[in-house]
Amino acid sequence: MATVIVVTSGKGGVGKTTTSASFATGLAQRGYRTVVIDFDVGLRNLDLIMGCERRVVYDFINIINGEANLNQALIRDKRVENLHILPASQTRDKEALTKEGVERVLNELRQNFEYIVCDSPAGIERGALMALYFADEALVVTNPEVSSVRDSDRILGILASRSRRAEQGEAPVKEHLVLARYAPERADRGDMLSVEDVLEILGIPLLGVIPESPTVLQSSNAGVPVVLEDGSDAGAAYGDLVDRFLGKNLPHRFITTQKKGFLKRLFGGG
């Protein structure tokens, strides 16, 4: 029985694609057959973050329109076994993303995969609605910043009213908060919303906190999902997030200010 997970946020630039890439890669690393789908028709970027942009031949819309079959379009990841990528179309418009078409492709993927990760575009237009419509679970990616939190709340409302589960009166989509770009020292100073603040406002369970880290940009420069950089804070945080999703009970790291030693305080910057 495959699980469909949407990675969504409402606001753009908060880390949906970074999270989708690392979440899917982490699931596959742990042995689960996983596919990650880019729903951002016209602005595809997941291929670039996953480092497979030069291997795209067919895309999601080609499959929906019957111009290619799934085996032709799925890109097999070269680093991690069990991981496949289905890129978005760069040329078509998002009207091509029909509910029937998306459902047909998802049903076919369900035969071969345990986890189907849907990378949503920003906004609440068709692409975003289609990405969340068939979801069983949702990772809501939020930054500790007012516009991001507000948009996440809006997306939670849409998950609760316009998903297939809501429309059919089934059990609601299971929601998880992913708080990305967190800087504990700024939260301590009162310059940034804290983990507790965001949790209190959104009221959904916390799956992971991803610290602000230069490694995220470096790994996207290189086309390597940051979860593979497990020596870095952000990579380790994504690893923990995946383990928690799979049921491990791990404490949250990177949410308190690291204590600095005397010398570091003296010589190392703030």
Add this chain to the structure above:
Amino acid sequence: MGLFDNIFRPSPNKSSAALAKERLQIIVAHERGNRRGSPDYLPALKKELLEVVRKYVPVDQSQIKVHLDREGGYEVLELNITLPDEEPQSRRGLEISRGNGQG
């Protein structure tokens, strides 16, 4: 550092994060209220009202506006039906107010 800050810098009234939280709590509560109030029964109400009006006057879907507002302890349901042109006064408004007993 932290200690010196606390002693020498006059502490601002409120941190910017506390301000952010307060603003978010207000706007999010407001927007959640709107979500709960409108989508449930308003579309069905609108459809049925339209059917009733149509028994007497030919109006179309776009000619009826239903709007629900909350003000203090009561809700205002506003219906605005634009009747066709042969009437001398083509626009008639109907307003129904009801208390809902909560603050």
